Structures are given as C-alpha cells and as structure tokens.
Amino acid sequence: MAATHDTDYRLHGHPGARTRIYKKIIEDTYGPLINLQLKFVDGSKGDIRISTSKAETGTWSVIGTEALNIPPNEPTMHIDYPPDTGNLSANILHEFGHALGLLHEHQHPDRTLEFNIRETYKHFENEYNWGVPRTYHNIFKKADPADVITSPYDQQSIMHYAMNDKLLWKQPSTGANYVLSENDKTFLPTLYPHYNGRPRERPQTPR
Numbered sequence: 001m002a003a004t005h006d007t008d009y010r011l012h013g014h015p016g017a018r019t020r021i022y023k024k025i026i027e028d029t030y031g032p033l034i035n036l037q038l039k040f041v042d043g044s045k046g047d048i049r050i051s052t053s054k055a056e057t058g059t060w061s062v063i064g065t066e067a068l069n070i071p072p073n074e075p076t077m078h079i080d081y082p083p084d085t086g087n088l089s090a091n092i093l094h095e096f097g098h099a100l101g102l103l104h105e106h107q108h109p110d111r112t113l114e115f116n117i118r119e120t121y122k123h124f125e126n127e128y129n130w131g132v133p134r135t136y137h138n139i140f141k142k143a144d145p146a147d148v149i150t151s152p153y154d155q156q157s158i159m160h161y162a163m164n165d166k167l168l169w170k171q172p173s174t175g176a177n178y179v180l181s182e183n184d185k186t187f188l189p190t191l192y193p194h195y196n197g198r199p200r201e202r203p204q205t206p207r
C-alpha cells in the first residue's frame, strides 16, 4: 500500500526522482492487480505522458485508451506537483485509475448520494474555479449503465471524491480515500485478468 505522507515526496523535485516516485506508487498498488507490463521512462515519449508543468493547472487524466488519440507532444495526465490540494500519492492513484479506464465512483449508475445541487455547484466553483458544465460532467452526471462495466457502488473507492455533508442532503460526509479500496482491488483483476492467476508469459520474439 502506498499511503505515504506526501511531504516526503516534496524533497525530491527533479523529473527523474518524480518518475521513480510514480513508478513505486503505481507498481506497489496497481502492479500486482493488472496483467499489464508497465515501463516507466523519463522524458516525453510513452503511451501515458504525465505532466507536472506549472503551465498546467489541476490534476487530471484522460480515460484509458483515449490516451492513444492525444497528439504525441501533449500530456495525457497532469499531476499538480507539489499538490495544491489533496495528497500526492492519492492523486496519483486516482489519476492512474482513470488512465486504466476507471470512471468516477461518485458517478456510478447506482450511487446513493443525494446532492444539494446548488451548494455543490458553488463549492466547486469557489474551490476549483469550475464552471457549471465541468461540475456537471465530473460530479453529477451518472455513467450510462450500457457504457460501463461496474462492481457494486463503493464509497471507499479511490475513484470516489470526498463529499462533505454540506454538499449532500441529510447524509454524512463520505471520507477522503487515500488508498485502493478492497473492492478496487478485486475489481481491477477482472478488467485486466491474469492467465491462471499469474502474469501471462510474453513471447521472446515479436509475432
């Protein structure tokens, strides 16, 4: 589990160190769950390109194979570094979840949250400078069950935002999630299954 305090990471600012940090966080958590060979490299080439540029704001990622449609000179993910909000390792896990094709859990077709819509729009505008369309797209809009594979709705998922009780109608706040939930850990292997429970051996020569 990679629930390390993020101030440790701020000591390491240069890009090579960042690559090692991301590699460690992702390999320790997602690595054993998915049958994908991940190779981490410095520089700007790769299927998933992580930016920490100050010119970009926010922390975001495109979803899954959409990354293949992004021009090769553009990032497919951006991580605020050091983070303005949240915990660095939790942000990396959340955004890498998107890169693996996961959507927001609070947009699950079966979510049980009832939002105070006016307060929620106000909150995301004040805290993140999000306009109405962005808040709708990232918070309220539920995934269409015809478009997604789901496991049961899980408020502990790394893909679920913390929603405080001011944003909800007479419901307790959902907690902030820093690590993969038990359900995240059982769901991911069903999306990227191992062969007989073990990584499939790669052929030695291309074919």
Ligand SMILES: [Zn+2]
Pocket (backbone or CB within 6 Å): 094, 098, 104
């Ligand atoms: Zn997200």
